[in-house]
Amino acid sequence: MNKKFRFIKKVFVVVLLILSIGIQGITANASDKEYKKLEELTFEEITTAALNFAKDFCELPLEIGEIIPIYNYDYQLIGYSVSYIHDNISYGYIDFDFTNEEFINDFSIQEEALSPLESLSKRVLSFCQEYEVEKILLKGNYLEYTIVLTDINGNKYYYSRENGIISSDGFKEKADELRKLYGDLYSSGTVYGYINAIFSNSYISGSTVLEGPTYMQKFTPSLSALSQSLFETLNNRYACAVAALTEIAAQEGILVTGYSNLDDRIMYTFDALWSFTNTYVDHSSNGYDYGFTYDSDIGPGMLTHCYDMGKYSTVYNTTTSPSYTFYKTAVTDNASSTFSYRIYYFDGSTKVSAHTVNVVGYCKASYSGSVSYYLIVANGWDYATTQYINISNVDFIDNYGVRFYIS
16 A cells, blocks of 8 residues: 555546536526436436446446445435446446536446445454444545444444544544545535436436447456455455555566465565565554555566566556556556555645555546546455546546556
8 A cells, every 4th residue: 555545445436427416406507407406316317327327338237236325424415326236246336426527436347346335344344243334325535435333232333444443423523624625525515516417318328438448458357356355364464555566466477486376376476565665564453454655666666576577678667647548558558557546634734645556447438528537447455346447537636657567
């Protein structure tokens, strides 16, 4: 995980659709539009929009699993998280977040991909089973989701990757801090205005995919997308930057040798890269250590490992605020790459890294004349699947990219 990093889900991931909505019935300036409140959306409209959208990314006949309301920390409704199923198997999700013009916040449509609620519930119940999980999501900033837990005595607790389990009082303190940083998630007057285009018959065909989805040739799901829980089990520790580099080593065929078992090769490669990238333990929780990695150590650390594996012609290049073209070139060249992104932390003055991921593909799509640019990434965390991140949408503080040419 990157230095200045905290585990925050989410990521972010979005489709194009520039539209608007008013949580409290806010109207926009265009007189030729009819507006409705977010609360007036029916589940039928949300279901239709979610299924129509999925047609561009999956040919299977999907069904809707659950429609989960998303609230800000003041319990104002700001969107919905919709999960997909196929043959009773989880098949991904799409999140509608109406605090942003491009309001498909993130999505993943593939077998065994979990929704944010499913992922966080699975995570917290794996080490603490005495809670019941409420069927809602809370969103405190652009990348973090929180679930609400209730114990047998009726006491409420709150769980997120960033904060772990905290009490109601602790949650209130975090909400007050976040409100200072992300006012547009808490002010009904700053969310966007109309939703007619997506929730109408005009959206039957979904969005228009202009490029892709295109994966790099070396992408192999079982090697390129490894879960956080795997590294915790094998190594008793986790750092997202090290995990992303281990995935790259696996897809490039340069896991450490001398072990017949794949898990052993993954484990020792992760340990080697932890050392090569100067990653250090920032905190421990539930018996696992969690580490931070400086951006500047990602490239040199991977280069050292490549040299150890006999790849002496390996080179890499880095960039701040990497563009869609940077990663499209990497995928076209069949070169592995990482994407790191950041948001503000709660004190309002410092920056923290949110996540580092292995980039395995790209996609460009259009709707109503607007274009969104997606990276397809191996997110890690609790499931070994890929997600789409709309890099033109999330309000990142800064980003960092590394592209590797390994030979």
